[in-house]
Amino acid sequence: MKTLDANKLSDLAAALAAAGYRVVAPVRDGREIRMQEWKPGAAIDTSAVPVNSIKEFLFPRCEVIARYRLEGDDFSPEPVATDAPKTAALAVRPCDAAAMVMLDKVFNWEYKDDAWNARRAATTIVPVVCTAADQDCFCTSVGGAPDATAGADAVLRSADGGRKFILQPLGPKGQALVAAAGAVLSEGDAKADPPAQVPVRFDAKAVTEWCGGNFESPLWREVSLACLGCGACAYCCPTCHCFDIQDEATRTESVRLRNWDTCGLSLFTLHSSGHNPRPDQASRWRQRVMHKFRYFVERFGGLACTGCGRCARLCPGGMAIAQVCKEIDEARKAVVK
Amino acid sequence: MTLATYQSAIMKIVLARDEAPDVRTLRLRFAEEADRARFFEKYRVGMFGLYGVPGAGESTFCVASPPTRTEYIECTFRRTGRVTAALADREVGQAVTFRGPYGNSFPIEAWKGKNILFIAGGIALPPIRSVIWNILDRRKEFADVSILYGARTVADLVYKDELAEWGSRQDVRLVTTVDPGGETPDWKGQIGFVPTVLEQTAPSSANTIALVCGPPIMIKFTLPVLTKLGFAPKDVYTTLENRMKCGVGQCGRCNVGSVYVCRDGPVFTLDQLKHMLTADM
Numbered sequence: 001m002k003t004l005d006a007n008k009l010s011d012l013a014a015a016l017a018a019a020g021y022r023v024v025a026p027v028r029d030g031r032e033i034r035m036q037e038w039k040p041g042a043a044i045d046t047s048a049v050p051v052n053s054i055k056e057f058l059f060p061r062c063e064v065i066a067r068y069r070l071e072g073d074d075f076s077p078e079p080v081a082t083d084a085p086k087t088a089a090l091a092v093r094p095c096d097a098a099a100m101v102m103l104d105k106v107f108n109w110e111y112k113d114d115a116w117n118a119r120r121a122a123t124t125i126v127p128v129v130c131t132a133a134d135q136d137c138f139c140t141s142v143g144g145a146p147d148a149t150a151g152a153d154a155v156l157r158s159a160d161g162g163r164k165f166i167l168q169p170l171g172p173k174g175q176a177l178v179a180a181a182g183a184v185l186s187e188g189d190a191k192a193d194p195p196a197q198v199p200v201r202f203d204a205k206a207v208t209e210w211c212g213g214n215f216e217s218p219l220w221r222e223v224s225l226a227c228l229g230c231g232a233c234a235y236c237c238p239t240c241h242c243f244d245i246q247d248e249a250t251r252t253e254s255v256r257l258r259n260w261d262t263c264g265l266s267l268f269t270l271h272s273s274g275h276n277p278r279p280d281q282a283s284r285w286r287q288r289v290m291h292k293f294r295y296f297v298e299r300f301g302g303l304a305c306t307g308c309g310r311c312a313r314l315c316p317g318g319m320a321i322a323q324v325c326k327e328i329d330e331a332r333k334a335v336v337k
Numbered sequence: 338m339t340l341a342t343y344q345s346a347i348m349k350i351v352l353a354r355d356e357a358p359d360v361r362t363l364r365l366r367f368a369e370e371a372d373r374a375r376f377f378e379k380y381r382v383g384m385f386g387l388y389g390v391p392g393a394g395e396s397t398f399c400v401a402s403p404p405t406r407t408e409y410i411e412c413t414f415r416r417t418g419r420v421t422a423a424l425a426d427r428e429v430g431q432a433v434t435f436r437g438p439y440g441n442s443f444p445i446e447a448w449k450g451k452n453i454l455f456i457a458g459g460i461a462l463p464p465i466r467s468v469i470w471n472i473l474d475r476r477k478e479f480a481d482v483s484i485l486y487g488a489r490t491v492a493d494l495v496y497k498d499e500l501a502e503w504g505s506r507q508d509v510r511l512v513t514t515v516d517p518g519g520e521t522p523d524w525k526g527q528i529g530f531v532p533t534v535l536e537q538t539a540p541s542s543a544n545t546i547a548l549v550c551g552p553p554i555m556i557k558f559t560l561p562v563l564t565k566l567g568f569a570p571k572d573v574y575t576t577l578e579n580r581m582k583c584g585v586g587q588c589g590r591c592n593v594g595s596v597y598v599c600r601d602g603p604v605f606t607l608d609q610l611k612h613m614l615t616a617d618m
Contacts, residue, residue, distance in 0.1 A: 065343040066343060066345065066434075068391035068392075068434075070391065070392065073431055074431070074432065075392075075432065077345075077347065106587055109585075109586050109587065109600075110585065110600060111585040111587070112342070113587065114342065215594070215614050215616060215617070216616060241587070241589065242588055242590060243582065243587070243589075244582055244588070245395060245582040245588070246394055247389070247391060247393055247394040247395075249392030254392040256394075258343070261588070261590075263589065268580075268590055269590050270580065271579075271580055272418045272421070273417065275553075277579065277593070277617055277618055278617070283617070290595075291592075294595065295592065295594065295595035298595045299595055
């Protein structure tokens with residue numbers, strides 16, 4: 001098996017960069033660990049779940065989808081290049097890798113999203129098995145696991161009590177990455193460390209079922225009272241994919257941009273007439289939970305939540321989707337009794 | 338490589354007409370023949386598109402002209418925001434962007450030999466008008482055609498020339514109405530709300546398909562009247578609109594429950610509406 005010393009992840013990144021990969025990895029950035037493009041000298045830190053997911057490297061926060069040259073009242077289209085560099089997403093969390101499989105479905109539902117597909121094809125995803133979890137992690141409640149390999153092209157496993165990593169390719173992209181890593185990896189034996197213990201916090205199937213019949217439940221208002229409508233939960237979420245399309249122009253050029261957006265914001269569904277189908281935070285939270293735990297299941301056959309817990313870690317109101325799901329699960333049990 | 342999904346065609350405005358205060362119609366011709374051919378290969382009546390002005394953005398409207406007229410498309414919209422103001426300010430000879438058609442359509446091929454009843458209110462006539470012309474352009478294939486159209490005031494009636502044309506045709510039964518107080522001294526149509534006038538004129542539901550489009554309040558009071566007249570929910574059609582950005586089922590804002598208006602609609606039957614989470618509309 002291919003192994004490397006635990007403190008040599010940066011060497012692996014350097015080897016991959018030298019082989020032409022853009023390396024995206026968890027790098028300490030002040031008090032936070034952030035998924036970012038690795039630069040020589042940056043220390044890769046796998047000690048905690050990064051604040052952001054790898055979503056932004058496949059689906060940018062802001063992307064030009066059309067460009068026009070403006071001449072007075074006239075305009076003419078200009079070509080738009082989509083950037084899809086060969087990328088190694090190194091030491092991502094298994095919950096992030098799983099999320100990319102969900103997004104593949106959305107971006108290929110009926111219309112194929114060329115930009116997503118190009119970046120996806122150019123990206124090799126290498127999750128690191130979680131050997132520790134915090135109180136916000138809940139992958140095991142939504143069908144995941146700390147050592148899950150959904151969406152993974154290769155996997156890094158902590159071994160020999162944290163002294164080493166095993167790098168195991170899981171497909172052609174992973175094999176190409178191992179080959180590109182070259183001498184940084186050594187052939188040898190190592191014993192994989194046990195994955196983290198992540199307790200199951202709620203019954204996701206029960207949440208899906210409850211959502212089917214409780215669109216107008218008073219619970220939505222109760223659980224959403226702490227929501228400030230800031231949208232942080234959606235921005236850090238690996239599966240949230242809703243977007244806006246807006247134009248920005250100077251006197252000579254206009255770009256049409258696809259920007260991240262979220263159902264948590266009040267303007268999201270506002271009609272120009274003033275009517276808003278989701279007029280309050282309760283209806284927006286309902287949409288958030290329903291989309292992830294009911295609508296996505298109906299339309300794509302899976303949950304749109306991988307249990308990374310980022311939304312709970314970042315929420316300024318102290319809200320947590322796992323807690324909401326737990327309350328739903330409990331409300332359901334109360335009715336059953 | 339570009340994002341083909343969002344690639345717009347360039348359209349030249351060949352005709353612009355004010356229909357009512359702040360309501361304008363643009364007739365658009367495709368600058369490229371390939372774009373025109375691609376559009377009409379797919380376009381069926383009821384589909385929508387995104388119309389835009391670079392620098393202002395894109396807005397979603399139905400295609401207000403029928404697929405039987407293949408040289409141009411038309412859209413009719415109210416000036417309410419940044420994009421619609423920019424579109425309304427464009428003049429004949431200038432260009433706009435367009436992408437589409439998107440969404441599903443009215444199954445008019447299944448309506449051959451049937452009576453068709455159109456019911457529309459205010460600015461909601463455009464999505465119905467494309468079906469009216471589609472049916473009238475193929476008049477022999479359908480039985481009776483009735484149109485009930487109302488607006489708040491006489492000034493708010495859109496397509497006034499076409500209303501006159503439909504009114505003078507022997508093969509169309511047209512009833513126009515304005516809300517009480519919205520009439521002018523020389524108004525010759527009805528005075529009353531659409532649901533009331535519908536109940537008074539009491540069209541037969543036998544072998545008849547009804548299309549309803551209007552503000553939510555009109556729809557709310559019209560549907561029970563149709564039920565009373567004996568229309569089966571599967572024979573009553575409407576077209577929904579929600580705020581949309583992508584038009585292709587990805588941006589996640591037009592959904593009503595798990596139903597995406599852009600992809601699963603915009604055309605729905607009353608039967609389908611009954612199973613939708615209307616509190617999300």
